[in-house]
Amino acid sequence: MDAIVKTFPNMNNPTDRPSQKEAEDAVRVLLRWAGDDPEREGLIDTPARVAKSYKELFSGYDLAAEDVLGRTFEEVAGYDDMVLVKDIPFFSHCEHHMVPIIGKAHVAYLPNGRVLGLSKIARVVDIFGRRLQTQEAMTSQVARAIDDTLRPRGVAVMIEAEHMCMAMRGIQKQGSTTLTTTFTGAYKTQPAEQARFMMMVRGA
Structure with missing residues (x-):
């Protein structure tokens, strides 16, 4: 952190x-x-x-992810499988041109005895989204914040977004989507877990 x-x-x-x-x-x-x-x-x-x-x-500069993620729950009845919150909408701004980035995030983790309140995951996405950003950095920041605070067996983050710096100026390619992913722990070392995350995000 x-x-x-x-x-x-x-x-x-x-x-x-x-x-x-x-x-x-x-x-x-x-x-x-x-x-x-x-x-x-x-x-x-x-x-x-x-x-x-x-x-x-840009209210994300006044908020810290560790404060949002500070409270976790240990009474999970032994649950240790994937927790996935998908289609989290966010609005950010490109740090190069200060124009909007509009997208959605999919965030999953494998619990290690503790879980987060589901709304906290969405709030973390919002905290990092409400800063001047690159999509690559935001993807990594969301994953790292959850990994550092919760210490799960693994974290997976996928972000899909349209960048207005491409749609409104420059090459002016409306509708093009950028996809970024970050994996930690079991999601990085176990291809089956990574594939399962991708399959659940895509609804297959």
């Missing part, structure tokens, strides 16, 4: 952040740079709205 914190060394230090006014002034500069007038009626409140929306869209 230390690796995750080191990746975002200032995410819990509000004194390192610009003020609300500085953020709004930056939006006004961008509006002028785009060729519009930030003082016209339709844009007069836009800087405040953008700053407010960014606070929500």
Whole structure:
């Protein structure tokens, strides 16, 4: 988990952040740079709205996955088979162009005496999604957070997403999907477990 914190060394230090006014002034500069007038009626409140929306869209910087995953349950009646939460929707933003990434995550683990509340898995996806991201890094971060906190026999994460930096700009290929996977423990060393995860995700 230390690796995750080191990746975002200032995410819990509000004194390192610009003020609300500085953020709004930056939006006004961008509006002028785009060729519009930030003082016209339709844009007069836009800087405040953008700053407010960014606070929500990037709220993952104020949250730590280990806090969400801290509570686990040991009364599982001996259950030790796969726990899979699939089709978890998320919205993120590409760290290269700051445009949306829209997708869904599939997360599974093999318990080792303890289980997580199912909603916590979705919350972890949300925490890492609400940061500037690459899909590859987000896939790894979700897997590592669960692996470090729960210490299961293995974790499997698959993320499928459409990147607006490909759909809206550049090559403008709408509908193309990027798929990334990360496997730890038994999912990495036992091909049968990995295949079973893929089969359950695909509903075969």
